[in-house]
Amino acid sequence: MTPFAPARLLPLVLLLTALLFALPAAAQSGPGAVAPGGGGGAPAQPGLEGQTPSPDVRSPADVPLYIPHDGRVQGRISIPDPALATLIQPGGRDWRGFRMDWLQWIGGVVILGALAALAVFYFWRGPITIERGRARRWVPRFNSIDRFAHWTTALGFIALMLSGLVLTFGRFVLIPIMGHGSFAPLADWSKYLHMASSVPFVLGLLLMLGLWIRDNIPTRADLIWLRQAGGLFSRHSVHPESGRFNAGQKGLFWLVVLGGLAMALTGYLLMTPFYYTGIAGMQIIHIIHALLAMVLTAVIFGHIYIGTVGMEGAFDAMGRGVVDENWAIEHHKGWYDEQCRAGRIIPGDRMPQAGDD
Amino acid sequence: MLTKRRPKTPGTPLSDALRSVDAGGPGRRAFLKAAGVTAGGLAGLGALGGGMMRKAGADSMMPGVERVLRKNVCTHCSVGCTVVAEVQNGVWVQQEPGWDSPISQGTHCAKGASVRELVKGERRVKYPLKLVDGEWTRVSWEQAIDEIGARLLAIRDTYGPDSVFWLGSAKFSNEGAYLLRKFAAFWGTNNVDHQARICHSTTVAGVANTWGYGAMTNSYNDIQHSRCLVIIGGNPAEAHPVAMQHMLRAKERNRAPWIVIDPRFTRTAAHATEYVRIRPGTDIPVVWGLLWHIFQNGWEDKDYIARRVYGMDAIRAEVAKWTPDVVEQVSGVPAEQLLRVARAMAENKPATLIWCMGATQKTVGTANVRAFSILQLALGNIGVPGGGANIYRGHTNVQGATDMGLDVSTLPSYYGLAEGAWRHWARVWDVPYEYMLSRFGSKELMEAKGIPTTRWFDAALAEAGELDQPNPIRGLVVMGHGGNTVTRMPDMLKGMEKLDLLVVVDPHPTSFAAVRQRRDGSYILPACTQFETDGSRVASNRSVQWGQRVVDPIFESKDDYEIMYLLARRLGFADELFKHIKVNGTNPVPEDILREINRGCLSTGYTGQSPERLKLHMIYQHTFDRITMQATEGPLKGEYYGLPWPCWGHPEWRHPGSPVLYDTSKHVMEGGGTFRARFGIEREGETLLAEGSFSKGSEIEDGYPEFTMAVLRKLGWDAELTAEERRVIELIGGDNIDDVSWATDLSMGIIRIAIKHGCLPYGNAKARAVAWNLPDPVPVHREPIYSARPGLVGDFPSYDDRRDFRLPLLNHAVQKAALEADVPSKFPFIYTSGRLVEYEGGGEETRSNRWLAELQQSMFVEINTGDAERLGVREGEYVWVVSPEDGRAKIKALVTDRVGPGVVFLPFHFSGFWQGEDLRGQYPPGTDPFVLGEPANGVTTYGYDPVTCMQETKVTLCRIEKA
């Protein structure tokens, strides 16, 4: 492992860890909470003043009716359910603001922005072709386990993404089209699909992590790749040297793995309301979940683009498990050379492959 | 928005209804009348979609089916809230507010709002059960009654009638309570008791010995006239929530100071303007401390005392000892706070004094009550609207059951047990006195107080020679009473083992049934609730309310009357017992029982409340004023709601009832009164009769003794008797008609003539500040038996040992032994107990109600925040509460500042756990309450009031250990 790796992961790990510890705490005490057993003295909340008749109240017009409650008001209740002991939780307002305004905008901008950017990129750069043309020689790249892991994750993700989008934007996009009566079952099924597809998604993620973690440890070469932005933005074919996975793929890998696991963690916490956090915690968890979802959605759009129309020969890797020799040489020279050294590929030899035309 | 519903136009403007609700207007009658909505149908029932909350069960409301409204009275506390039941096809499906009730005005507490569940009966006993080798087995009613009867007769033959203990209930109707008292008399024992023993027996003894009658003097509603509220040892916010509306209105409308004197910062204290925290068991020092300030500043009502109070000078002498610093030293109440309270009471008249079991359930209960009464007398607050001793009784009909003599020391209506009393009741029952005598073991036993419920197990565990009756208790018949209601439960359980026969007659199995100690000889008979039968019940304010049967008894349950009839028939005295009570098949007619009560209960004025009048009162509830409780219109105009006793004479006289006892500002025919002349004419040369005080319109403008034929003759009023009245009097008096008194004259002629002349039949006396017949004629402070302040025990020792109620009473010996064993340092916490709003009494019934049980799901012990920190106990953790006697209980800690440092509080409604062990399996299948917990009485200790044998539940010592 290179010295870079921990340093690079650190902020993300720290963030997630901090969130984990912060959530229950946040759920338990909000700003201005009236603690059930805490200190004596003057009441902390408006409305808890004494019962002695005051000279200020002479006529009904003097009676204050609306007392602001900006903070969380927490009391005691005999039913053993702490959630019920919260009398007022204004935090819901902020969550509503996020859910109804911020998320719509962020989601819209990120997702539509990503699509737009890809479209622009496509028209500007066009598909990245194999410069030397196809060698028509096939180099094995992903075996069936690799591909199983990828596609399990991918299908899980797509199901999660689509169902999530239905729940997030359906009210504005779909209800006007299909009406409440039809949308509700769709949303209901989306809810179940969302929860069910988390299982293959997480299993796939873990499998990918196990299979590919070795090849995704950052190396010095990645710096060069990054400096040249993988040659994506040069009109001419620039292919920085890279191993089995280039820095872009590694970034994607870590984003998907860590982001996906964070999604899973937050999602499962939301599925078990009040087991680990209170309402404030769930609001925060939901915000993280939703924001990450938008980011991952945008990233995956990019991934899908580059794996399909964006790059000639890329889809074969996951589609059939083999890549064109020239594609391998151009995009993953290091890996190609290694395969050759290991004797897995004999250069110039014709590889027996199905799908050969 | 998704859809807009069509506008709905209410039958009456909602605003009007709301305003009238708050202002105490006609309420929602209009709504109810306009409410006859019928729509829909049953077609859709089979096709309920998702999101259904419930299945349409037999007890669910069926929209569109006709609903019949029936009125009954809540069966929980003594406020007497009207329950309006909506019945469909004989099933109670909904509850509506009883808007018309002048007392509750549509409201309920958690218990009242959920009484319908009692008649759904999810956890009720469904058929008779017999314990066979530790297993509860279903039996038929015939078999159960036959076997129980045979066993009872066997006990009677072998040990005598006094070896069966009959425990009745404050949940009975008046008719049921009266019938069980009469039943016990015909069985031949005075060992018959009910919950009053353990709630307000000391109040009854204390106030009856002070001014004549053992009851709340005013009413809940009347508190709205009060200008100062003092609550001592009571928590109406939890125990009598509906009473709080009247109290809060007084506080708000009169700007009345509201003073709560209590060791615990209760939900009531939260609404007080002044909260006085006292060390448990120091009520008398605090009251004497208040009186010290009152006398010191001349705030007492001197004129009132001169005319209406006997012996106040002796009180002054005692009170003089209780200077502010002594009071502070003993009770912990700061001197300046006490002065503030005394000033508030003196400057805001009339002040009402409210007390409850915090004062009464003590070894000094009677003395406490006497001290409170004297405080009110000194301020001239008794017999005044807005003043009074407002004693909040505990159960729905504990006042009535007490009045009906369901008690070891008296026959119905407080006639006592002397021969004259027996002869009176033998006449009412139309059986020869000699027959009654023949039923008893002896004339001595017939006239001796029985064994109280607080100590039945001592009488079961005793050897034959230790009791003032031939044999120990061998059989226990319990009707409507929990087993966890007595202190010293470890001993009580030993007593259970000694019984040959245990019969539990109850809608629920009760904690009597769920014990490991018994394997045979136990029966449970399913009694129905008061909602499944007819009968009258007396609210705390002495108003009698007729409860109408809502539905027929559910499952195989039967009502109390029928069960008593079946037993009496098996025991062979049904014909005598029901001589003048009509029995339809096996069902006695409750109206007939009430008519017999009307005939015999002269002394408390239970004569005017005929079933017909009471039923009219329920129908015309809406015509009564919401504060005075007097009908302002309609056929009952002028009468007070529920004809609060005394309601003199025959029903035809239309006496309106007495809303405020001893109120001289009213004519006796308007419900006025004087203090009762019950204790003679003079004592040690000083008159006991009132001086220059008399009720409005009285022809005797001074004190006078109770009316007898002799008094009538002396006044020359005897000529006014009708021939028929004279005939009856002569029949009763025989050779000596002069001794026939207003209370034994079944013709009611003497009462009629007294009232005709504006006089109270019971005389016109002074209230007694000194009650020479009590152990402490002037109340004095006595430390609790298990006192946390051993240094004070020497100066304030408990009562000397004595024998009473057929048993030895060893308060002093136990107190001394505790000190010698150094109990206060080994058990550093003061234990006190009390009620929760969700539950009631022993709690089996309410813990079986899922709507209530959800609200209090576990037993807890309140520990002060500081103490908890010191002990390292956190909220929700289990602790052991250990008693200086055998008991220990494993309970969840509730850390709170409600209790002060060094004090722990336990709610007393739990049972079903015993010393950490779950007894759920001991209940008959399907009858175990939803919530079980350790009984608070598992850790209570010895100590009894010498006057009534009230148990000590409010102050003892304990230790807290982390579990």
Added chain:
Amino acid sequence: MARMVFLCDGERCIECNACVTACKNEHEVPWGINRRRVVTLNDGRPGERSISMACMHCTDAPCAAVCPVDCFYRTDEGVVLHSKDLCIGCGYCFYACPFGAPQYPRATLFGSRGKMDKCTFCAGGPHADNSPEEYAAYGTNRLAEGKLPLCAEMCSTRALLAGDRDEVADIYRERSARRGYGSGAWGWSVAYTADRGGAYAPGGRALEEPERTS
């Protein structure tokens, strides 16, 4: 048209829980669902108050705003109701509600919480008034019969008021003036007022009618 509201007078509420069991009784609400509850603040210390809380039927109801299937609606009387036929039990309304009003039959694993349930102001749901379907899913519809919510009707101390907003406010003001003190109506600013700025400040932007504040 009346605008229905709840108001709990903290000076009157004694935590007797009548409102809670009345609600359970009236609508046969199962164990674990608390359409109404009573919370005690400053427990055991001077200043202690108890407040009965349920759905406040907010003017700009956050539950309605965030519902992904838009299953909430408001009656002409201002009562916020929802359709259990549409509800997918996602729990968003619970996140947003300032009062913790929405309840779930099973707040358990894998989000199968069932249909959300909440106080209906005794006004049923979208089915025909007092039809068996409405009763089974939402409980009785007292409003349709010209009655008010049972919790308020049975309140032991008349702490809990329900009815037209102006009337309720007047009663509360008169009562407070008579006694000389008042705590302010708990939650009113959160549920009904609009004058505090910001899109998601209480009342927010989407008010349908002018507000009266003091």
